[in-house]
Amino acid sequence: MGRVLDDVTVLDLTRQFCTALSAAFLGDFGARVIRLDLLPAPPAGTSGRWNHEADLIHRNKLSVAINPSSPRGRGVLAALLAKADVIVTDWQRNELAAIGLDYASASQVRPDIVFARLSGFGPAGPDQDLPAIDELAAARTGAMPMLPQPGQPPVYTGAGAMHATGQLAFGVVTALLHRMTSGEGQQVDVSLFGANMYGSALDMQAFLAIGHGDRLLNPISRLDVSNPMSGSVYMSADGRWVTLTMPDTDRWWPAFSGIVGIASDDARFDTHDKRTAVNRLALIGELEERFRAQSAHHWRRLFQEKQLSADIIEQFDYPANDPGACANRYILELDHPSFGKVRTLGFPIWVSDSPARLERLAPCVGQHTDQVLHELLGYSRQSIHELADAGVLA
């Protein structure tokens, strides 16, 4: 079995969850990802509990600990850069320039570097150097006020940052494809602002096209949805929520009306137009009452039996106990050296011949400093010891 990116070396200079995960994703598919842990290192947590977050976002990485403030430390950074194909970072531009890892400096050492950076608001425009904070970007992107029920506070979902994770990795691999044919590297920018826009893609595009509309600016009550059979939620007898997505109601009505106990030829609801326009509120009212009469379990069984596009809204216990999540390796079970059998998030994509792999958990700070300097950069053991003694490495 192949490993897609095993000819690619990535330098990971990240602070945020979403960008560290993006670098880990490249590692999952075989890239050699070297995490730069800059000294002085922050004190390590010693809670005695599993650092589950680190073992997700730093899996499959090597760690090199360097102090970038000395000339010799900068020398090691430059040597690493010379071996790198990709940088993934979420640092501000001035911070990168201060340690010689901005694009201008990096591309002098490696003209074909793929330089991938998460920004807050994009590489151009007046706000290009605002901090990369997902909440700021989400607040500015416009979807937050319309997500909850009317009268409720706006909702921050965090989905924008996760879009950035995927988009940044997509940008890197696309740029690597271009480099393969042209020999040319370049900058990849994904911003939390742009990523949030793709998270709320359809509603935003609707507003762009229409230019007005209360239903795209304000929350819509669940009892006032445009289509009672799509995007709607109803409560079951045991207090759980049922959701329906059957947008083309003509297709689904015969089977659906049967399970909720409405005659399929009920004259109030016998056309799509009646269901979604003329008698929309009446249908919502009927469904609200009928769903409340039976348990979630009952509804799920019928949805499955009739092959309807509808389900129960679950909590994390569902995927955690779902054999399908394991069968697809979306969730993995592993033997942790310190914590025994644990489950961890797996891989979002299945690739048949060169699948993602979990080869190692998060490294300790500086765990691979000696190895990388010796094997990759060709430093002698002697000079590595000297650099360590001088506090340049750890």
Place this chain on the structure above:
Amino acid sequence: MAKALEGVRVIDLTVWFQGPVSAQYLADFGAEVIKVERPQGGDQGRGVRSIKSLEIGDWNQYFLVINRNKKGIAVDLKKPEGQEILYRLVEKSDVFLSNLAPEMLDGWNLSYDKLSAINPRLVYATNTGYGRFSKLTKPSFDMTVQALTGIMARLGEPGQPPIYLGMGSGDAYGGVMSALGIVLALYECRRTGKGQSIDASLYGAQLYLAAQHLQAYLAGNMDSALQHSRRQVENPLWNLYPTTGKWVYLCEPNEDERFAALCRALGQPAVLAERRFADAARRRQDNEALVAAIEAETLKHGHEELMAAFRGAGLVASPVNNFADVVRDEQAWQNRYFMKTYCEEVRREVDIRGLPVTLSKTPGEVHCLGPQLGQDTELLLMDLLGYEWEQIEDLKAKGAIP
């Protein structure tokens, strides 16, 4: 300017949103994407206006934007002659992408085994609902799959209904994951000369979307599955606050110096000077009281006034905008997150979502909106696939093409 995916030909047999938006990522960066549709009605996304699940303007922005930069052919894949056309296309293509059910593709003789026998370099991508190895078999749409992941149930104030992340939110994420899987497989193919099969499901993508919170849950933090109130955030300096106008999102660490700046911005109200808020630990301990105290102050102002005071004190914050604000946001236009392009349907320039991934030397482009159903059928059959005109007439007579 050079295009990153120049020379990559993609067969796009997709409908609705996840598959089309996945191919859109590839088309934006220069891949030649050929959208294959059934002759009768085509992609269901063409019919959204009547469905009323989504607001549609005087042009079909749902279909036209995610199918931009694509060519279009119409083929009846239920007919052997139609399948034959697709096989010829497979010979000439790098990628086959579909979000139709794998059983349906098998039924039309379009399985991975069949197509990779024709072209061993082919990257064969599916977008399923629950993954290729799931036993669940039922229709899967964005929201019904999102419902199973647990993402929705942890959002919103306690006791409120779960929160859907937005129309098409799961499809959008499944779409970028699919595009990512495809470029990975293309990279591998350029190195080894071998294609392979990939799958990006709505379920898998959205479990990854939940990464931070699902991982915590898997590690035993049951609380991460539940709704949390903004009145009880651990750090009251990183929170949503109401004003007489829009809400404001304040994003500051719980540090004395930042808290002092907040007190300054709010005019040094006596309540915030109380001892119980004097250091980070106490602010965390008495978080509910502090949120209430800050909120009482922010409610005395409009959002513009409050933002001015926050800026004056050097605090990081943003008003919570709506879409009417963001479509006017210069920052979005300058970065080409929004663009203008010509729309045949209404014969004028329209505003569209642009390019969320910025490549400095091979930037994406939008040169046209989605194709008319089958607009390039005859041309592609002749020029690309080498059919003679008589054969095309024959295919029309048999109903394989319109």
